[in-house]
Amino acid sequence: MLADIGMVGLAVMGSNLVKNMLSKGYTVAVYNREPEMTEHFMEQNEGENVIATYSYEELVKNIARPRKIMMMIRAGKPVDMVIEALLPYLEEGDIVIDGGNSHFPDTMRRTALLESKGFRYIGTGVSGGEEGALKGPSLMPGGSPSAWEEVKPIFQSISAKAEGNPCCDWVGENGAGHFVKMVHNGIEYGDMQLICESYQLMRDLLGLSADEMSEIFKDWNKTELDSYLIEITGNILATKDTDGAPLVEKILDTAGQKGTGKWTGIASLDEGVPLTLICEAVHARCLSSMKGERAQASKVYPHKKYRYSGEKKEFLEDLRRALYCAKIVSYAQGYTLMRSAAKTYDWNLNYGGIALMWRGGCIIRSAFLGKIKEAYTNNPALENLLLDPYFKETVENFITSWRKVVATAVMSGVPVPAMSSALEYFDGYTTERLPANLLQAQRDYFGAHTYERTDAPRGEFFHTNWTGEGGDTASTTYEV
Secondary structure, three states: OOEOEEEEOOOHHHHHHHHHHHHOOOOEEEEOOOHHHHHHHHHHOOOOOEEEOOOHHHHHHOEOOOOEEEEOOOOOHHHHHHHHHHHHHOOOOOEEEEOOOOOHHHHHHHHHHHHHOOOEEEEEEEEOHHHHHHHOOEEEEEEOHHHHHHHHHHHHHHOOEEOOEEOEOOOEEOOHHHHHHHHHHHHHHHHHHHHHHHHHHHHHHOOOOHHHHHHHHHHHOOOOOOEHHHHHHHHHHHOEOOOOOEHHHHOOOOOOOOOHHHHHHHHHHHHOOOOHHHHHHHHHHHHHOOHHHHHHHHHHOOOOOOOOOOOHHHHHHHHHHHHHHHHHHHHHHHHHHHHHHHHHHOOOOOHHHHHHHOOOOOOOOEOHHHHHHHHHHHOOOOOOHHHOHHHHHHHHHHHHHHHHHHHHHHHHOOOOHHHHHHHHHHHHHOOOOOOHHHHHHHHHHHHOOOEOOOOOOOOOOEOOOOOOOOOOOOOOOOOO
């Protein structure tokens, strides 16, 4: 008996994906560099269609051709090491799959390497955590196009389903799958930060208890905000420690990160696309890690404790609307980044299809994604989600609430970096004339960097001798 697919790595994600595959009737060959983990897995899954292997050569020999070997291991050098170890045993047409959170340039490099040797490569985003891996994740595969038909039945079988459709489809060539997963994670950073800012406003400004906030989030989950992250926030706030106190209030306020949010921000700078909300979410985690400095600074600049004096119920509705508007901006920025990267790397991304892939199984799954799917179904060339009729109407109806919440937070000294940066982006994006004309004049003044004129065709550049001493020589006009 030969396996349908092989799995390298039997930690949380790898072992649960294997169990998922086994439950769908597939035979899986497994390998882990620590033999005891393989033995432990076999003890737990005795009698299943699983083949234990203890070397890369044995793993490859136990998989039907064309071989499909998936890695669920730490991103970076470990992936290259496993690929190098597998190569001597592979045959033409075999497929290596990386399901970790690899940086998309690495996936582009690895795809080119394996294709040059007659093999095929897939870099796929896998989202949903432990539960998703076991019961149905969101999968975002990209790489060698000919490999998709080979892995499609397995991937779509084990993936989550949204309204009967698999939350998995082909994304694009080389690094497209991991790029889309990277943006997914960046949006996840934004969603989580926005929810945390809402929580802090409820706690610090309204003085609500954890139980009260739990009920609010549970109520919000019955509205447009219906999502996995809103759902678990309600559950988290209701969870008590052994002494009966809210557990969340005993957790140290320093957040960690694995790098995908940072990569998303770097990609936005490389593409010249404003990703303000997600970048603020990343910076908020960085600021949270400076716990000692923050504690010291809070003594130097003690915050006056404000309490909202208006109607709490009215403010909570304003907050719900503000959170939804900021969420729209987060996804609008993420999709704009994907559109720009698609042009840069010649990817043919299906934006509505991506929303469908995120509709179930993944961390950012929500009813909201159905609206994004509709937006791109109605207009595949949509430049920005803010221009879609549904989102336009929503923002117009909720904008006053959004402004009130941000203004109240600022005047009360409660930090809301993601929610406020989203509003600043919206105002900037919808402003026809920005002060960049003065900025260009400054650049030309000190560096002869030239400028365009409103009364001349686009692409024609001018230089002014502002001081009378600079001469007529201008610097080369260029964009970074």
